[in-house]
Amino acid sequence: MRSTQLRRLRRAIGAAALVGVAATAWLGLVVTPPAEFFGNLVRLLYVHPSMAWVAFLAFGVTTLASALYLWRRTRRPAWDLLAAASAEVGVVFTGLTLVTGSIWGRPTWGVWWTWDALLTATAVLFLLYLGYLALRRVPMSEERRGVRSAVWALIAFVDVPIINQSVYWWRTLHQRPSLSIGPTNAVEVHGIMAVALAVSFVSFTLTWVWMVWVRFDLARRQRALEQLELAHAIAERLESVEAGS
Amino acid sequence: MNGYVVAGYLAVAVGLGGYWLWLGLLARRLRRRERELGVREGHDGSLA
Numbered sequence: 554m555r556s557t558q559l560r561r562l563r564r565a566i567g568a569a570a571l572v573g574v575a576a577t578a579w580l581g582l583v584v585t586p587p588a589e590f591f592g593n594l595v596r597l598l599y600v601h602p603s604m605a606w607v608a609f610l611a612f613g614v615t616t617l618a619s620a621l622y623l624w625r626r627t628r629r630p631a632w633d634l635l636a637a638a639s640a641e642v643g644v645v646f647t648g649l650t651l652v653t654g655s656i657w658g659r660p661t662w663g664v665w666w667t668w669d670a671l672l673t674a675t676a677v678l679f680l681l682y683l684g685y686l687a688l689r690r691v692p693m694s695e696e697r698r699g700v701r702s703a704v705w706a707l708i709a710f711v712d713v714p715i716i717n718q719s720v721y722w723w724r725t726l727h728q729r730p731s732l733s734i735g736p737t738n739a740v741e742v743h744g745i746m747a748v749a750l751a752v753s754f755v756s757f758t759l760t761w762v763w764m765v766w767v768r769f770d771l772a773r774r775q776r777a778l779e780q781l782e783l784a785h786a787i788a789e790r791l792e793s794v795e796a797g798s
Numbered sequence: 799m800n801g802y803v804v805a806g807y808l809a810v811a812v813g814l815g816g817y818w819l820w821l822g823l824l825a826r827r828l829r830r831r832e833r834e835l836g837v838r839e840g841h842d843g844s845l846a
Contacts, residue, residue, distance in 0.1 A: 572813070578807060593800040600810050642817070649813045656806045760814065764821070771824050778831055785835070 567763040573756025577603075580749035588746075595659055595746075602755040604646050605675075607761045609713055611643030612682065614765070616710040624721040630776065633699040637689055638768035640682050642761055647679045654727075670723040674716045681709040696778075711795055740775035 581599035588595035618636035622626045654672065655665050666672065685705050687697060720727055742750055 578841055582803070582807065596800070596803045597806045600806060604810070645813060645817045649810055652813070653806045653807045656809065657803050660800075660802050764817065767821050767825075771821065773826060774828050774832070778828065778835065780836065781835055781837060 563763065563766050566759055566766070570756055570759035570763050573752060573759055577749065577753040577756050580745070580752055585746050585749050591661070594657065597653060597657045599749045599753045600652065600757075601657060602750070603757040604650040604653060606754060607757045608643050608646040608650055608678075609717075610758065611639045611646060611761060611765070612678070612706075612710055612713055614639040615643065615682075615685075615706050619706040622699055623703045623707075626698075630695065630699070631773070633695075633703065634772045634776065635765070635769055636703065637686075638765045638772055640685055640706065641768060642764045644679065644682045644686060644756075645764075646761065647675065647682065651675060651679060667726045669727060671716060671720040671725050671727040674712055674719050678709070678712045678716060681712060685709060 577599060583594050585596065585599070587593045591598075592607070615636045618632045618639065622632035622636065651672075653673075658667070659665050685702060688705055689702050693697070693701075719725060
């Protein structure tokens with residue numbers, strides 16, 4: 554695919570994400586009815602679970618790209634840049650998961666925050682990936698940075714299945730997943746509420762795709778500029794040495 | 799509308815909107831630097 558076509562595709566994804574997010578807000582705030590037990594608070598569930606899903610997806614892609622970078626046969630700077638772009642967007646979505654979860658917790662559990670297993674593991678995930686982004690800012694060679702941050706990313710991802718299973722392993726305030734296939738004791742979501750939830754999952758996933766794509770593109774342009782600046786600096790230095798001799 | 803609900807949706811709007819703005823600022827800074835160095839806009843070098 555040519556670069557102009559790719560740019561058009563990216564723009565189309567961005568526009569679809571924007572329309573989807575607006576539709577999520579409209580469905581969540583206006584169209585859907587209040588729930589029997591939670592009342593209007595149920596409207597927060599049209600954004601909170603999709604934020605968490607996107608965060609896990611983002612860190613999953615970071616892990617995959619990091620593994621591809623670590624494997625010598627597939628080692629390309631592009632994998633490292635993709636891992637970083639996805640992690641950065643993942644951190645934004647994890648932050649929003651924590652904030653929207655806290656806003657949900659205050660009226661339903663009576664506290665903004667509690668050291669519950671799931672909440673604590675999610676906060677640890679946030680800190681782990683903030684650490685990953687901080688590690689990437691430490692001055693070192695490109696390859697060393699790539700390898701070190703890829704190893705960090707693989708270790709950090711261990712927290713994702715822990716978060717996912719924490720509601721089964723420990724007694725937590727957080728409810729078990731609300732959406733599941735087959736006979737379970739999960740909360741039933743159907744009709745327009747299921748539509749709102751589906752629209753939310755799709756639109757925030759598209760938002761993630763668009764943001765990672767843009768961030769990745771900026772990162773590789775930044776990398777190209779840094780290489781050019783280095784080449785200019787070396788050429789200038791050589792010129793001054795030659796002029797001096 | 800419930801205040802907590804409004805706060806939740808506002809948080810999402812501010813978070814995602816803020817990141818989108820930051821990406822825009824980063825792109826602007828890059829474009830300016832590319833112009834200064836005489837690089838074709840959008841040039842990404844080789845990633846092979």
